[in-house]
Amino acid sequence: xxxxxxxxxxxxxxxxxxxxxxxxxxxxxxxxxxxxxxxxxxxxxxxxxxxxxxxxxxxxxxxxxxxxxxxxxxxxxxxxxxxxxxxxxxxxxxxxxxxxxxxxxxxxxxxxxxxxxxxxxxxxxxxxxxxxxxxxxxxxxxxxxxxxxxxxxxxxxxxxxxxxxxxxxxxxxxxxx
Amino acid sequence: xxxxxxxxxxxxxxxxxxxxxxxxxxxxxxxxxxxxxxxxxxxxxxxxxxxxxxxxxxxxxxxxxxxxxxxxxxxxxxxxxxxxxxxxxxxxxxxxxxxxxxxxxxxxxxxxxxxxxxxxxxxxxxxxxxxxxxxxxxxxxxxxxxxxxxxxxxxxxxxxxxxxxxxxxxxxxxxxxxxxxxxxxxxxxxxxxxxxxxxxxxxxxxxxxxxxxxxxxx
Numbered sequence: 001x002x003x004x005x006x007x008x009x010x011x012x013x014x015x016x017x018x019x020x021x022x023x024x025x026x027x028x029x030x031x032x033x034x035x036x037x038x039x040x041x042x043x044x045x046x047x048x049x050x051x052x053x054x055x056x057x058x059x060x061x062x063x064x065x066x067x068x069x070x071x072x073x074x075x076x077x078x079x080x081x082x083x084x085x086x087x088x089x090x091x092x093x094x095x096x097x098x099x100x101x102x103x104x105x106x107x108x109x110x111x112x113x114x115x116x117x118x119x120x121x122x123x124x125x126x127x128x129x130x131x132x133x134x135x136x137x138x139x140x141x142x143x144x145x146x147x148x149x150x151x152x153x154x155x156x157x158x159x160x161x162x163x164x165x166x167x168x169x170x171x172x173x174x175x176x177x
Numbered sequence: 178x179x180x181x182x183x184x185x186x187x188x189x190x191x192x193x194x195x196x197x198x199x200x201x202x203x204x205x206x207x208x209x210x211x212x213x214x215x216x217x218x219x220x221x222x223x224x225x226x227x228x229x230x231x232x233x234x235x236x237x238x239x240x241x242x243x244x245x246x247x248x249x250x251x252x253x254x255x256x257x258x259x260x261x262x263x264x265x266x267x268x269x270x271x272x273x274x275x276x277x278x279x280x281x282x283x284x285x286x287x288x289x290x291x292x293x294x295x296x297x298x299x300x301x302x303x304x305x306x307x308x309x310x311x312x313x314x315x316x317x318x319x320x321x322x323x324x325x326x327x328x329x330x331x332x333x334x335x336x337x338x339x340x341x342x343x344x345x346x347x348x349x350x351x352x353x354x355x356x357x358x359x360x361x362x363x364x365x366x367x368x369x370x371x372x373x374x375x376x377x378x379x380x381x382x383x384x385x386x387x388x389x390x391x392x393x394x395x
Contacts, residue, residue, distance in 0.1 A: 026264035031268060067347040096208075101236060129339020
């Protein structure tokens with residue numbers, strides 16, 4: 001592979017792009033998302049829809065949940081929980097990451113190291129997931145897109161997410177987890 | 178760890194491994210087929226393509242929000258958080274234009290403007306804490322699954338359980354906090370010029386404050 005050539009395959013797909021470039025592109029993609037799909041970037045609503053879709057597959061009913069009376073979430077009841085704009089955005093993102101990794105030839109199945117890691121991943125995921133529903137978004141929907149939408153909730157979310165991370169770091173340090 | 182070392186490590190790893198670009202081509206063809214398949218439903222096709230580029234950029238620049246926030250606290254390296262500030266800065270400019278034009282033409286406010294209150298604080302705290310425990314944020318989870326990490330599939334399952342649980346409890350949170358909380362769209366409070374000016378100025382201030390903070394820590 002040729003080295004240090006600005007537009008060679010190796011520089012574009014083989015190397016990690018600088019963070020600032022990623023930031024610029026992320027901002028532009030978010031604008032495109034709002035302009036062409038009518039909604040900003042978001043993720044966790046997609047996760048919820050899949051969970052609810054599985055629940056309904058096994059006979060559960062969610063149509064009477066207060067959550068789905070919300071104007072924003074009601075439309076999904078008329079569609080599929082798996083084939084909708086948010087779901088496609090999220091699956092698209094996984095596919096895009098996969099594409100990037102393949103082009104850099106760095107795909108590798110990385111196994112879970114130990115049961116502790118597995119339990120932490122599960123518990124951390126549950127805590128995050130719960131948080132996203134009451135705060136209306138995650139680091140993308142509430143923080144990135146919320147602030148970009150000039151919403152006060154985005155700023156508050158960002159600030160307290162930082163506090164949450166700080167708390168988490170203290171706990172992990174204290175108990176040497 | 179500096180970006181250069183990380184990049185060098187990745188480079189070295191890549192050289193050792195087989196060329197996977199043909200698989201990339203397979204994924205690309207798959208992506209194009211899916212896009213064509215959804216073409217009749219423009220919104221779905223657009224969402225798919227935007228998702229693809231979103232994931233691609235996240236992975237290519239290894240934009241991990243959790244690393245950004247935790248490095249800010251642990252090592253004092255702010256380059257990732259500053260990149261996120263850049264993303265918000267650019268996003269704000271485009272969103273302002275799109276929001277303003279749709280608001281004046283159709284009087285519909287687009288974007289995410291949500292009610293802010295106790296629930297936002299509690300939810301964000303939980304999210305930050307959970308992020309550290311799980312070792313991933315939501316965009317990081319997506320990106321790592323694409324990279325082949327099995328652990329992030331577990332995080333995803335956790336996410337789905339937690340989001341399900343939270344949506345089930347939503348009625349309670351709504352009654353107690355959300356119903357009484359105002360959705361504050363800054364331009365409607367202080368007018369467009371001032372809101373845009375203040376938001377962009379604050380973002381620039383945070384950017385340089387982070388730079389200063391980083392210099393102090395190193």
